[in-house]
Amino acid sequence: MRTVDLIIKKRDGGALSTAEIDFLIAGYTQGTVAHEQMSALAMAIFFRGMDDRETGDLTLAMARSGDQLDLHDIAPLTVDKHSTGGIGDKTSLVLGPLASAAGMPMAKMSGRGLGFSGGTIDKLEAIPGFRTELSSAEFRAGVREIGLVIAAQSGDLAPADKRLYALRDVTGTVESIPLIAASVMSKKLAAGADCIVLDVKTGAGAFMRTQDDARALAERMVAIGQHAGRRVAAAITTMAQPLGANIGNALEVKEAIATLRGHGPADLVELCVALGAELAVLAGKAATPAAGAALMRTTLDSGAAWVQFRRFVANQGGDLRYVDEPERLPSAPVIQELPAPRSGVVAAINGEVLGMAVNELGGGRMRKEDNIDPAVGLVIAAKVGDRVSEGQPLLQIHAASAQAATAVAARLAAAYTIGDQSVAAPPLIYEVIR
Amino acid sequence: MRTVDLIIKKRDGGALSTAEIDFLIAGYTQGTVAHEQMSALAMAIFFRGMDDRETGDLTLAMARSGDQLDLHDIAPLTVDKHSTGGIGDKTSLVLGPLASAAGMPMAKMSGRGLGFSGGTIDKLEAIPGFRTELSSAEFRAGVREIGLVIAAQSGDLAPADKRLYALRDVTGTVESIPLIAASVMSKKLAAGADCIVLDVKTGAGAFMRTQDDARALAERMVAIGQHAGRRVAAAITTMAQPLGANIGNALEVKEAIATLRGHGPADLVELCVALGAELAVLAGKAATPAAGAALMRTTLDSGAAWVQFRRFVANQGGDLRYVDEPERLPSAPVIQELPAPRSGVVAAINGEVLGMAVNELGGGRMRKEDNIDPAVGLVIAAKVGDRVSEGQPLLQIHAASAQAATAVAARLAAAYTIGDQSVAAPPLIYEVIR
Numbered sequence: 001m002r003t004v005d006l007i008i009k010k011r012d013g014g015a016l017s018t019a020e021i022d023f024l025i026a027g028y029t030q031g032t033v034a035h036e037q038m039s040a041l042a043m044a045i046f047f048r049g050m051d052d053r054e055t056g057d058l059t060l061a062m063a064r065s066g067d068q069l070d071l072h073d074i075a076p077l078t079v080d081k082h083s084t085g086g087i088g089d090k091t092s093l094v095l096g097p098l099a100s101a102a103g104m105p106m107a108k109m110s111g112r113g114l115g116f117s118g119g120t121i122d123k124l125e126a127i128p129g130f131r132t133e134l135s136s137a138e139f140r141a142g143v144r145e146i147g148l149v150i151a152a153q154s155g156d157l158a159p160a161d162k163r164l165y166a167l168r169d170v171t172g173t174v175e176s177i178p179l180i181a182a183s184v185m186s187k188k189l190a191a192g193a194d195c196i197v198l199d200v201k202t203g204a205g206a207f208m209r210t211q212d213d214a215r216a217l218a219e220r221m222v223a224i225g226q227h228a229g230r231r232v233a234a235a236i237t238t239m240a241q242p243l244g245a246n247i248g249n250a251l252e253v254k255e256a257i258a259t260l261r262g263h264g265p266a267d268l269v270e271l272c273v274a275l276g277a278e279l280a281v282l283a284g285k286a287a288t289p290a291a292g293a294a295l296m297r298t299t300l301d302s303g304a305a306w307v308q309f310r311r312f313v314a315n316q317g318g319d320l321r322y323v324d325e326p327e328r329l330p331s332a333p334v335i336q337e338l339p340a341p342r343s344g345v346v347a348a349i350n351g352e353v354l355g356m357a358v359n360e361l362g363g364g365r366m367r368k369e370d371n372i373d374p375a376v377g378l379v380i381a382a383k384v385g386d387r388v389s390e391g392q393p394l395l396q397i398h399a400a401s402a403q404a405a406t407a408v409a410a411r412l413a414a415a416y417t418i419g420d421q422s423v424a425a426p427p428l429i430y431e432v433i434r
Numbered sequence: 435m436r437t438v439d440l441i442i443k444k445r446d447g448g449a450l451s452t453a454e455i456d457f458l459i460a461g462y463t464q465g466t467v468a469h470e471q472m473s474a475l476a477m478a479i480f481f482r483g484m485d486d487r488e489t490g491d492l493t494l495a496m497a498r499s500g501d502q503l504d505l506h507d508i509a510p511l512t513v514d515k516h517s518t519g520g521i522g523d524k525t526s527l528v529l530g531p532l533a534s535a536a537g538m539p540m541a542k543m544s545g546r547g548l549g550f551s552g553g554t555i556d557k558l559e560a561i562p563g564f565r566t567e568l569s570s571a572e573f574r575a576g577v578r579e580i581g582l583v584i585a586a587q588s589g590d591l592a593p594a595d596k597r598l599y600a601l602r603d604v605t606g607t608v609e610s611i612p613l614i615a616a617s618v619m620s621k622k623l624a625a626g627a628d629c630i631v632l633d634v635k636t637g638a639g640a641f642m643r644t645q646d647d648a649r650a651l652a653e654r655m656v657a658i659g660q661h662a663g664r665r666v667a668a669a670i671t672t673m674a675q676p677l678g679a680n681i682g683n684a685l686e687v688k689e690a691i692a693t694l695r696g697h698g699p700a701d702l703v704e705l706c707v708a709l710g711a712e713l714a715v716l717a718g719k720a721a722t723p724a725a726g727a728a729l730m731r732t733t734l735d736s737g738a739a740w741v742q743f744r745r746f747v748a749n750q751g752g753d754l755r756y757v758d759e760p761e762r763l764p765s766a767p768v769i770q771e772l773p774a775p776r777s778g779v780v781a782a783i784n785g786e787v788l789g790m791a792v793n794e795l796g797g798g799r800m801r802k803e804d805n806i807d808p809a810v811g812l813v814i815a816a817k818v819g820d821r822v823s824e825g826q827p828l829l830q831i832h833a834a835s836a837q838a839a840t841a842v843a844a845r846l847a848a849a850y851t852i853g854d855q856s857v858a859a860p861p862l863i864y865e866v867i868r
Binding site: 003005007036038041042 | 441442445470473474475477478601603606
């Protein structure tokens, strides 16, 4: 088998066999398939696509390229969750305790955020003492004893994906549905969960700009899961505006705590309940999504999810004083309000602009080695459909200095579209692919 | 300017600006544009193409990446010739003396053959003493004093093309008309000729399989020449069967000598006259291709081209005894005839199969470091349209041993299609793009 012949086969519209895909990924992991060959192949895949079988084989080959977790000796069934990334998305901080409190152990490996604001790991690290770098023994003990672990992705999980992802980033081959789907799912399969719920976001500030693209990605990822013998469901959800009110690491932890204590924003609660309901059906805890949703609401309303969150934080070294009194969490020295430039109805909020502003305030990283300021961020006061008067705050800017706040204010104002017509709030969940 | 943005621009169907192409080629030459980025770009170009302006800019950028010859202090006008490569193609050995004897100095850099049989350099080296590795001073002196030099391509001519060509070979991005055209023309532009005639071959054993592809490539290369201010014409010629009778290095030199002495095969003479006629029009030596052809026939028939060939060989150190008595040239110890398996009319000869057989006999190289046996090859006895009787020879195999000859015989027989219907010989020149 010659690599160049396989590139030409895909270039000319052929389907690569299972053995051919295994040859390419094993060779790329070992270095016998060169970067320049892999990038040419990725570009050919961009143009020619891959069918479900090829995409599934690619995912499995990448999942097998490094360590593969098997937690069945600890828990008969574990669940996992993945989001394609959105602005103000603190769902995992709520869903983890919620699902595990309802008897579904969650063992989650998460990446650090790059680009918009922080990732789940960055958010948890806003809690003083919280440790995300766990040994394999600690990770397994957390699943067994608490039923919930969230840790930074460790060493050798799907190294072929790691190489390919970095390559795609510099070669203009990121935007390929089969390659995106294989990348996400290879890490999820290697991490070992039996049931996986995916949150595919669409709209400004989301990776998938259109609902059609989001559906194509969701369908592809569910198909991969089936190919690999896992139970997978994918919700397609809006990024027409940020989720909840808070964007920024400590601010999002505060909002997650409020939600677990029963005072969450309606959209965040709705999403966590819906994703938990899908997991409950996949895990056999509920017969229907409606029954699953009822189980989630009960678990949240009873306080069981909150109790579970505290156990989880304590288990990973977090200082519970900051969780019980969240006003102790890092807070910004400057809070500046952004006034509405005119009266009217909020018609749209560009989440991408908000996310980039948080980045610029110091709440995200542009490069891997950047440090994050956990305190900075935004608190949204007016969401889509809300009526505002001129001068009334659209949002609060939490910044390290007045200068930093002022520097982003004009762009933040431009992220808001204010009209005269009344506007219905956009639906949160468009559809679920099962 | 970021490389990845330029890859994405081309991927999404955009046209790259002159400055963007210069940035990419300069960066690739210097190493700031990585191989994996260039291969992804090449694959994007495979799918999206390049317009004439982009292709011209790419060619100029590659031509400028290394040394650029300027011979105007030696000769006011020089000519050059390039063939996309065919089986048994000894045209340069005849056209060089012919054109230069007619007052058009030719300064030709040529690559060594790779793949099918040998290249022009390998053929000339079948003449004992002939030197193709010339210093710059020797090269210039040959143009000034003799009016004809053919030398192996020296060090730093279009190094960006050299890198890109090697990259395309392993990344499945060879078959792109703009990339092929830019590769050929970058070397021709850097070599400095004012007038260039191109021979684009089409058919089995040729790089361009269809006449449409050959026309597209010819048009693209003529457009590049115009973009660069050179005079260029391109003939589209058949590879429906090998040119002349002989394939193999010394065998082809013998056939070229016979042609220069007035005993050449009709197709080889016709092609050399036609290509020379185009050069004569480009160089202002003739008003029309017909007048140019008359000039070429006179130059050939008068013996002037033969005299010029002897001067050229002597100037580059070749031993004239071998030229004057070509039976002294290396000859194979074994000559084995291939009999026709049935009576009938030769309907087709697959030149690719013949070329590969010569390679296997030792007359070409599979890798750069392979040595060539100048003596081996094939002499075709029956061409397309010829009537043969069962057992009559189709061709002679010139081999180093009976074993080597027998090893290729069966495949050679399969290269011939023999039918019952009478067949017209295929036209030699389909059209000329000017």
